[in-house]
Amino acid sequence: MIDKRKYSLAEALEGISDGAVVMIGGFGAVGQPDALVDALAEIGPRDLTVIANNAGWSRETGIPRLMDLGLVRKIICSFPKGSEVFKSLYLAGKIELEIVPQGTLAERIRCAGAGIPAFYTATAAGTQLEKGKETREFDGRRYVMERALPADVALIEAWAGDRWGNLSYQGSGRNFNPVMATAAKLTICQVHELLDAPLDPNAIVTPGIFVNRIVQVKADSDRLIAAQRLA
């Protein structure tokens, strides 16, 4: 029987090694797999590369906590502003940064999941961010060649899930989560509701084929609203 459910965060996170490339979903305080990230910080693998849209906010939790513990070697993201921990590490030269435009980041991740090694986009053409990249004209317009961005592990959050790993989302909680789910060798999801019955096939956003492990972490609205004030 297929059963991707795990009953502790430690079990869900088993086997993440030093040097792993780790995608972390979320945009603002919504759709962030905070419980997984905080549990990963406890486990403490070192020399991580983090792929995420932001570098987080509060030092106590999430990506800044991983950074504050010295576990992160590099972050690949679109908008690291707002994270004091990141800023001080970056300005001290203690963490590497690769800035990727948000849409290019999403598409590079999607391509890694879709078996597409490279694609062209007009985004960043004619700007500083095209430096070091191939450019090419199609139909008279300049485009940058971008490479797929895969990961060893994706930590994501969804609203509801079932034992097959099927996922559904609420509100703006999808963001990078369904895309990252496709792009990692090991995708681990925290859900608010882990159901005994299968999800409605028409309502599934992430089919279970993209998910390896799923663990329930009950929603805490107050905590999320508080986190939004920081973001």
Add this chain to the structure above:
Amino acid sequence: MIDKRKYSLAEALEGISDGAVVMIGGFGAVGQPDALVDALAEIGPRDLTVIANNAGWSRETGIPRLMDLGLVRKIICSFPKGSEVFKSLYLAGKIELEIVPQGTLAERIRCAGAGIPAFYTATAAGTQLEKGKETREFDGRRYVMERALPADVALIEAWAGDRWGNLSYQGSGRNFNPVMATAAKLTICQVHELLDAPLDPNAIVTPGIFVNRIVQVKADSDRLIAAQRLA
């Protein structure tokens, strides 16, 4: 007020010119916008290029009907077998054929919708179908460069829609429809249920931004089951 609803097939199809590139959704008998295609055959624009997965089946309806009337100059598809009309035209040299692997067809259409002019895929690398295309190695593997495939018009089918053009689907009815919706200058959708109330935001598969016109054509299960026997 945004209202994309049309109340006749003729009104929904207004303005399709001779020489238009027309995408037609569907896979097998499911998700085919047959009423739109048959009404287009009545209107009779000539010299069309059709982009679809198949070349249809019965002479009386759909793509074969367009072809039988001499309206189609070229078809771009993955699997034209099963269409006697197409076969006789093709063997007589009266219609052009561009064969595209099914996944490459889907991705070329998606890229047209997503502003990506070209991408690389291993599909067809080292085969006859890479002829005339650029190839390139990434990480030691051979890939073919494929170009985006846009259209002037997309004719699609969905299950339910609202006045904003939002769409939901049933069963295997999505197939090429949500992808084609993104890739045409003018997207026209036939739905089984055209609702007065808005669709549930979490259940929408095609957001209305991709849809220009929507028209109701009541479902006919018996007709569809009969069509499946031919496919």
Add this chain to the structure above:
Amino acid sequence: MTVQTIIQPQDREAPARRLARDIEDGWYVNLGVGMPTKVADMINDEREVVFHSENGILGMGPTPPEGEIDPWLVNAGKKPVTLLPGASLFHHADSFTMIRGGHIDLCVLGAFEVSQTGDLANWTTGGDELMPAVGGAMDLSVGAKRIWVLMQHNAKGGESKLVEACSYPLTAPGAVSRIYTDLGVFGVADGGFYVIDLAEGVSLGEARARTGAPLHAE
């Protein structure tokens, strides 16, 4: 391009209000963070404009009252928002399909500088000590059908933000078609700026004096 509203220089929100009036009913519009966000509040209830947020929302509505916040719904500025009837939700790859694929009718952005060829500089002032951050600005500027900039005409030190060539790093070359400032509404075409409308009490001479590139009168 229907009703024209004269910009009142003493009214700080006047450029945003004028921009809001120039948005056509039925457009899909993305508003950058900061001043552009205010444009949403200036579309009156009789009109229907669909606001897009790059984190996966179409049909975004206003900020909810304190007690009615949905914790799972934020905008691109990471702040609580609401959904209007007809809204839809999607993931980042689909959201940037809308942006990069030319489906967004209008994107309104702030800027450090706009050049007379429409080059946009709004993502970094380029100082080495600064931490770069780009977000979705580069994708929006190459992808939306129109880029309108909403900004003060002059920087705090008085320098024009409309320039012959940008001194700051570009977000995208040749992207901007229109600029709304406290001095008026200006177009970009054929390699130069032109006046669409001047704010009340602003003369062509004053606008020219405060613009760092030739300003053509129609």
Add this chain to the structure above:
Amino acid sequence: MTVQTIIQPQDREAPARRLARDIEDGWYVNLGVGMPTKVADMINDEREVVFHSENGILGMGPTPPEGEIDPWLVNAGKKPVTLLPGASLFHHADSFTMIRGGHIDLCVLGAFEVSQTGDLANWTTGGDELMPAVGGAMDLSVGAKRIWVLMQHNAKGGESKLVEACSYPLTAPGAVSRIYTDLGVFGVADGGFYVIDLAEGVSLGEARARTGAPLHAE
């Protein structure tokens, strides 16, 4: 790779049944049209294998009885199917993300020929008079984690379909890792065919005589 089932040459479904036994529980499997489709019926109810159909189904179940057909649900062969618990539905771009992106554990295909380097020829016999049609075969053969071919060992005229080099146009080079035929189960490795299992009553000598390339015994 658990229970081995000896292929009985007189039993036409034996190769498919043996292949079904070699599928591991929990695998995501795509079955090509024709003979491979039968493999689904040979997975017993105690096991859970998830069948993928490239037109947008995961968790596909068996053909429904005549009166219970859902007209909006067909497989890649365009025939009515059912959904099993845990099923999901999606569009073609997402479906080929699964295929091209290496998420499908196994794809079972028929073939005209397989070469000793794993080249697969199954999409066209290349005659000029024929109308080409490729479907999803090329995407599946480059994308799935494993390609197993299920076919008769010899063509109707007696020629081996296991060959040194394909004479028909390729679907994909170096794609096939295993072949199930009426003569047994054969692997492809290091540029050659090897025997995994022979059908009951088939000697190595007979298998070699009926194979158009060297056949290594382990």
